[in-house]
Amino acid sequence: MAGVLGRDQRNSGRRIVNFENWFEIATKNIAESELPKIRNELEAHVFDAINVHQQTGISTLEAEEKAVLELGDPKIAARGFQREYLTREQVRRFMPEPAKHIWVKMMICMAFSGLVLLALWDVKIRYPTLLHAFTLYFGGTSIFLWVAMLFDSIQRRLLQRYCAIPGVASLIAVEYLTLAFSILVWFFYIPEPFKIPLWACLAMMTFLVGGMTCVEIPLLRKLRA
Amino acid sequence: MNLKGSLPALILETLTRGPSHGYEIAQTIKRKSAGVLDFKEGTLYPALHSLERDGLISASENLENGRTRRTYTLTEKGLKNLAEERQQWQAYSGAISGILGGAS
Numbered sequence: 001m002a003g004v005l006g007r008d009q010r011n012s013g014r015r016i017v018n019f020e021n022w023f024e025i026a027t028k029n030i031a032e033s034e035l036p037k038i039r040n041e042l043e044a045h046v047f048d049a050i051n052v053h054q055q056t057g058i059s060t061l062e063a064e065e066k067a068v069l070e071l072g073d074p075k076i077a078a079r080g081f082q083r084e085y086l087t088r089e090q091v092r093r094f095m096p097e098p099a100k101h102i103w104v105k106m107m108i109c110m111a112f113s114g115l116v117l118l119a120l121w122d123v124k125i126r127y128p129t130l131l132h133a134f135t136l137y138f139g140g141t142s143i144f145l146w147v148a149m150l151f152d153s154i155q156r157r158l159l160q161r162y163c164a165i166p167g168v169a170s171l172i173a174v175e176y177l178t179l180a181f182s183i184l185v186w187f188f189y190i191p192e193p194f195k196i197p198l199w200a201c202l203a204m205m206t207f208l209v210g211g212m213t214c215v216e217i218p219l220l221r222k223l224r225a
Numbered sequence: 226m227n228l229k230g231s232l233p234a235l236i237l238e239t240l241t242r243g244p245s246h247g248y249e250i251a252q253t254i255k256r257k258s259a260g261v262l263d264f265k266e267g268t269l270y271p272a273l274h275s276l277e278r279d280g281l282i283s284a285s286e287n288l289e290n291g292r293t294r295r296t297y298t299l300t301e302k303g304l305k306n307l308a309e310e311r312q313q314w315q316a317y318s319g320a321i322s323g324i325l326g327g328a329s
Contacts, residue, residue: 026267040293041247041270047292048248049266072265080271084278 017068019046025074027081034085046071232264232272233281234314237307240282240299247273247295273297281306 023042027035049067054060071077239245239253250273251266258264276282281303284295299307 022267038270041295042267044246044289044292044294045248045251045266045270070265071267074267076265077267077271080268084271084274 017065019043019064019068022068022071022074026071026077028078029087029089030081031086031088031091033091038081038085042071232268233276234307234310236269236272236276236297237281237299237303237310240297240303241307244285244296244298246297250297276303 019042023039027038030038046064046067049070050060050063053063053066058066235254236250239250239257242253245253247269248266251264251269254262255264273282273284277284277297279302280300282297283300284297286293286295288294
């Protein structure tokens with residue numbers, strides 16, 4: 001499209017309306033991942049229109065200008081696109097790159113390993129040495145982190161293929177459920193004074209994660225297509 | 226005349242004639258309205274994708290002259306929705322005609 005429809009072309013001082021400029025304005029705030037499918041379809045549309053207009057004997061550039069004018073005001077089209085497709089802002093807020101939320105995983109891992117250590121401290125190993133504690137805490141964290149990474153790549157694949165597990169809230173929800181399950185498995189071994197605060201934390205976290213996931217639900221509609 | 230709000234119904238109606246792609250749908254609507262409806266083709270695609278998400282139309286992609294083209298087909302759900310839209314429109318336009326028609 002760029003060959004015929006390059007940017008900022010001028011003809012005798014008159015600015016030629018072209019597809020590239022139109023597309024840039026219409027999709028200004030749309031997420032990168034959404035652009036190819038919009039572009040493919042609109043390009044096919046404009047090419048059809050150019051072919052039809054050229055049959056009336058006008059030049060390719062004039063035909064393109066006419067075809068683009070028929071698309072209408074790109075700012076109006078932009079409103080429609082923003083309603084239907086993920087915007088850059090939504091991607092930034094709800095679907096950050098895994099590297100950006102690695103700290104969440106780290107915290108979960110640390111917390112999980114800490115709980116394991118706590119449980120073992122009380123029940124299995126009464127007086128662990130510093131080496132025991134170090135091995136358990138960081139060894140456990142590393143293993144859990146590795147599993148989380150593996151899980152993350154599976155999530156990304158699911159996201160790309162099926163648009164499942166759409167955002168960071170859902171991601172946290174999934175990992176939180178894993179963590180909550182792990183805690184419940186170890187619950188029997190957790191010392192008595194920690195049990196009630198732990199229940200309270202679990203309840204609060206469930207409420208919070210549930211709320212965050214609900215915020216993402218409007219995005220699901222956009223992700224379904 | 227502005228198409229605001231009626232575009233999805235017009236798209237569904239156009240697709241009752243068979244599967245079609247965006248440009249063809251736009252041209253059919255323009256031709257059938259004899260230029261009366263102010264229809265900007267750039268607004269067609271968000272509407273098409275919205276209908277697709279709602280399951281009222283389905284899309285298939287095929288390669289044509291080296292370009293990916295999406296062809297849309299009306300679904301059963303879309304057909305039912307169109308019947309409801311038609312009914313509502315007839316009731317609405319009948320009511321308006323009843324008032325404006327009698328005003329002269």
